[in-house]
Amino acid sequence: MKFLMIASFLPSVLNFRGKLIEQIHAQGFEIHILAPDLELFENERQKLENLGYKLHKVSMQRTGTNPISDVKTLFEIYKLIQKIKPDYVLSYTIKPVIYGTLAAWLAKVPRRYALITGLGYAFQNVETNNKRSIFQKIVHGLYQQALSHSHKVFFQNPDDLKLFQDLKLIKTNIPAVVVNGSGVNVADFNVLSLPLALDQKIKISFLLIARLLVDKGVREYAEAAKIIKDKYPDVEFNLVGWIDENPSAITQQELDQWVAKKTVKYWGKLTDVRPAIAECSVYVLPSYREGTPRTVLEAMAMGRGIITTDAPGCRETVIDGDNGFLVEVKSVESLVEAMEKFIKQPELIEKMGKRSRNIALTKYDVHQVNKHMMQEMELI
Template sequence: MKIAILSSHTPSLFWFRLNMMKDFIIKGHTVIALGPEPKEKWEKKFEQHNIEYRQLYVERNGMNPLYDLMTFKFLYKFMKEERPDKVFAYQAKTVVYGSIAAKLNGVSEVYPLIAGLGSIFRGDGYKNKIVKTIMKIEYWAACKCSKKVFFQNQDDKNYFIRNYLIKGKKTIIINGSGVDLEKFKPIKLPKEPVFLYIGRLIKDKGIMEYLEACKVVKDKYPKVRCLLVGPFDSNPSALRPDELKPYIENGVIEYFGEQSDVRPFISQCSTYVLPSYHEGTPKTVLEAMAMGRSIITSDAPGCRETVVEGLNGYLVKVKDIKGLINKMEYLISDREKSENMGRESAKIAREKYDVKIVNKIIMQTMGL
């Protein structure tokens, strides 16, 4: 069969969905991946895995209805010409416009993934309320056009059901994107405490809380290292380079920019930190767990599922800098605790988040 995979972020399409697409191909299916970044940049990378890559016009964070109309027209034309047997879509705009475009062209096998609700669903204000209402209507339409809808956590699933966007029988829960246990393996902890954050530098992911906590921790424990990996972003809550600069210049954090392979950085850390406000299921946390790291993350949808409090890490309240500092200091003072938590993280990753298990559920649901 011909399967189309839609995303409004090409790097995540390649790094987060590659295992799934490869499993589709192993089963004998043809895969076409659609993302917004230039074909010249990504075509060869996808071709190495026998995946065809097409550039899709989409503004991931834009709110211009004319641009969104262009996205819909592109996807409508694609569905009409290619007639894929099945469609897998994730991220808001490709979920909405891809699902509707597919249905209008007679493609009934549409399987969106709701990989976390964005900042619009948590924001306040009149403008935010209008945009949220529009998004709810769009998600409702997308779910109506879909055969099944995947969710990565119970909170998001319940939100959709509670707001009448979908019926419970149409929903499927999966444990995030899974983690490749052959690629991410446990490795010995560094001699000194090292903290690490990996992700887009947007405030909704708790980047400011991490930076401020690191500032206090570094002042008290100068030998402790605080690492930061990830790109700047176009998101409305994105951190600006001039906002990050003082933390770098003052030696609070070591910034490494965007990296295609995060394993060398996870290897350097003893504890992985992600104080995000909301996630689907954070893949970087799963990767750190698989490599045997203790976790400090927020008690928020998508994040709380990855931690058994006190066993493989700690949960802190959203935006709670003092609570974050407290847990960081606790693990600085107790290396044995950090090591034990790391072992438990690796065990949980093996039992619950193996990408092979996650992909098996997706393929069974999609009839592959």
């Protein structure tokens, strides 16, 4: 039996789906992975091939809406699927879900699944504004067509599922399942001691890990950092990430200014985020919307209290006042207020961190999440 995963970014296969395909492989399935730009990720490619998986390159632009290029992508995926002859296909992220699912249907793959990991700029302001741009209408129409040919669609939070249903992007006869994000391997993210200041008290140190996009709340984080540091100069603000090729990316000039003014300590892009999490006492993600934010789960597994937004995907990870605080989307004032609670009541840092670890263990363990998905795909 053959299982094919279609992705738009090879490193995410290892980082976000690695344990899932490992468990599927353990069931005796031959694993195939289809993704673009394999030559750019030699390290990840080698690791996946060493695990016995077969990789296939496809032309696919992660961003951009060139119809000729996208038709070429659809045709290439179709030809590769005909050659591989998989029994199961799972696609995730926008272009693999749309073109991968359509190609799998055209190639008559017996079992076709789609995973909606987040909505991105194709759904920006859709809930607050009844008007949709021409671009959004096209993308939503493509989603509707593709998902109508899937056997089951996985969502990472109930809000995304409801939005797809409200927009009629998923038909009532197509089963939809909400899973607890991508999960986190709690064995790899152990609880580490909180960082200490020179006086041996807990150091107040905030951290944000994200692609440096506007809708990740990076600007709100930097603004809050300026306000807090004016009142509490010893408080630290760390930032991990990179400027992505995305319409909503912040500018290099903005980042350079934050670093020059020592508003944030910039770590750059990390392949292993654990050292950065270990150096923080509170993790912050002011995102406008997520599937289920993996970085939050990793910080929770390492015993850190969380500040995140009361937004789809984010709100599922925090019980307000228990393992952290929920703040208003796009509100610097709300973010500052939550940060000050940790500064004024440092005992919350350890208390909420312990609760985070407990929630990670009981709700987000990657093995439980993957078992749920495999059962729903009838792989076990």
